């Protein structure tokens with residue numbers, strides 16, 4: 001997974017209010033949503049509406065909800081729509097899942113498999129369904 005945007009040795013502090021923040025953008029009644037980095041909910045909706053997942057949705061149906069856990073990945077206005085490995089790893093780490101996945105999370109870390117991420121695929125191990133990360137020695141959450 002990519003590292004948060006605060007490299008070691010750089011002063012850490014509250015993110016400036018004008019910097020990009022993370023939003024989950026979806027539409028009422030739609031099953032898919034996207035993760036968007038934007039300066040505010042309105043920009044988030046504009047960016048989200050440009051994706052294949054939300055194009056054609058009426059503006060008034062769009063909802064932008066803050067997703068503070070993803071703020072550290074913001075390096076500018078952008079959309080994470082799960083189309084590339086970087087965004088898939090970030091979204092999986094935040095507990096997101098694929099719309100067409102089977103909805104079964106790893107029994108140890110609770111994260112969902114993403115078809116294009118080999119480390120996320122579940123294999124039965126001693127009666128549990130575990131992702132590759134959790135089957136590795138010392139893997140999994142809560143070490």
Ligand SMILES: [Zn+2]
Pocket residue numbers: 106107108109110111130131132133134140
């Ligand atoms: Zn796992």
